Amino acid sequence: MITLSKLAKTFQTRDGQVTAVDHIDLSIEKGEIFGVIGYSGAGKSTLIRLLNMLETPSSGQVTVAGKNMNELSGKGLRQARQEIGMIFQHFNLLWSRTVADNIAFPLEIKGMPKSEQKKRVNELIKLVGLEGRGGSYPSQLSGGQKQRVGIARALANNPQVLLCDEATSALDPKTTDSILDLLVDINKKLNLTIVLITHEMHVIRKICHRVAVMENGRIAEQGPVLDIFKRPKEEMTKEFVKQVTEPEETEEAIRHLFKDDGIGRVLQLTFTGSDAKRSLITDVVRKYDVSVSILQGKISQTQHGSYGSLFVSVTGDNQLIDETIAFIRSQQVEVEVIHGE
Numbered sequence: 300m301i302t303l304s305k306l307a308k309t310f311q312t313r314d315g316q317v318t319a320v321d322h323i324d325l326s327i328e329k330g331e332i333f334g335v336i337g338y339s340g341a342g343k344s345t346l347i348r349l350l351n352m353l354e355t356p357s358s359g360q361v362t363v364a365g366k367n368m369n370e371l372s373g374k375g376l377r378q379a380r381q382e383i384g385m386i387f388q389h390f391n392l393l394w395s396r397t398v399a400d401n402i403a404f405p406l407e408i409k410g411m412p413k414s415e416q417k418k419r420v421n422e423l424i425k426l427v428g429l430e431g432r433g434g435s436y437p438s439q440l441s442g443g444q445k446q447r448v449g450i451a452r453a454l455a456n457n458p459q460v461l462l463c464d465e466a467t468s469a470l471d472p473k474t475t476d477s478i479l480d481l482l483v484d485i486n487k488k489l490n491l492t493i494v495l496i497t498h499e500m501h502v503i504r505k506i507c508h509r510v511a512v513m514e515n516g517r518i519a520e521q522g523p524v525l526d527i528f529k530r531p532k533e534e535m536t537k538e539f540v541k542q543v544t545e546p547e548e549t550e551e552a553i554r555h556l557f558k559d560d561g562i563g564r565v566l567q568l569t570f571t572g573s574d575a576k577r578s579l580i581t582d583v584v585r586k587y588d589v590s591v592s593i594l595q596g597k598i599s600q601t602q603h604g605s606y607g608s609l610f611v612s613v614t615g616d617n618q619l620i621d622e623t624i625a626f627i628r629s630q631q632v633e634v635e636v637i638h639g640e
């Protein structure tokens with residue numbers, strides 16, 4: 300659905316050139332929810348704005364729904380953009396228009412007759428769960444409701460692609476989850492391709508099928524979400540994964556808990572859903588003469604199954620602990636020693 304080829308964007312500033320997007324190659328499939336995560340300044344906003352030509356590329360190519368976006372201008376570009384809806388962090392609604400009139404705005408521009416507009420607006424209001432609020436003004440809505448208006452407006456022209464620019468960053472965690480659930484629902488109902496940018500791994504974990512980690516205008520790492528959680532390769536990816544598994548907090552808690560005693564080696568075991576059903580810990584203590592204490596465990600759901608993180612402390616003979624770790628690894632469970640030799 301979307302192909303980027305050697306895509307680059309350089310800005311001229313008073314302080315010299317800034318390369319926001321640095322020769323990115325990327326392919327996004329139809330019906331996929333694709334997330335791009337990165338810290339502030341990584342180039343995410345520029346990248347997403349290049350997809351609908353809100354930014355003009357310095358070099359490289361953007362193809363969306365079979366159209367080479369670089370070659371279009373005027374009417375051709377306007378038509379191609381109808382295949383691409385976009386939602387924003389601060390909603391970008393028209394404050395003097397009602398909810399229904401905000402949603403109707405792109406239909407008006409397209410020249411759709413009033414009666415058809417009304418019908419379509421009612422369908423969209425239902426789709427995003429805003430029944431009964433069509434006559435309200437944006438200022439009378441909660442943040443989550445405002446974003447629902449943004450989503451309805453973005454979908455008015457039946458686009459094939461929805462771009463989400465930090466769409467939940469201004470919302471509280473509960474509202475964030477309800478908007479993310481809505482995006483998954485729409486993705487399934489309409490087979491809509493969704494590209495989102497975020498700095499929150501929670502968003503990636505909850506709704507994305509694949510993720511790209513962006514740093515200094517480049518993609519540092521990409522892959523299916525479950526694989527990235529299980530086996531992050533780059534340091535930056537590990538940092539983002541930690542946002543969800545919270546080992547820093549765990550480490551601190553463990554240090555307090557075992558202040559005076561020998562703590563042994565603390566391991567973080569990471570496994571995917573199917574591995575979780577096995578009796579791994581039982582197997583370990585039957586096989587090796589070591590003690591295992593469970594410190595913390597968590598299972599998280601992704602769009603392609605669950606993955607778990609378990610923190611255990613293992614005490615006993617050093618050689619036996621080494622063998623225990625090798626055994627756990629042989630069971631397709633990732634092991635990171637987070638404390639002890």
Ligand SMILES: Nc1ncnc2c1ncn2[C@@H]1O[C@H](COP(=O)(O)OP(=O)(O)OP(=O)(O)O)[C@@H](O)[C@H]1O
Nearest residue numbers: 310312317319337338339340341342343344345346
């Ligand atoms: N219009 C512009 N003119 C000059 N430099 C720009 C412009 N837009 C972005 N940049 C620069 O490009 C780099 C990437 O910015 P961008 O906004 O794409 O990153 P980001 O990952 O989206 O960060 P944030 O989440 O903070 O917006 C930054 O160094 C930024 O200063």
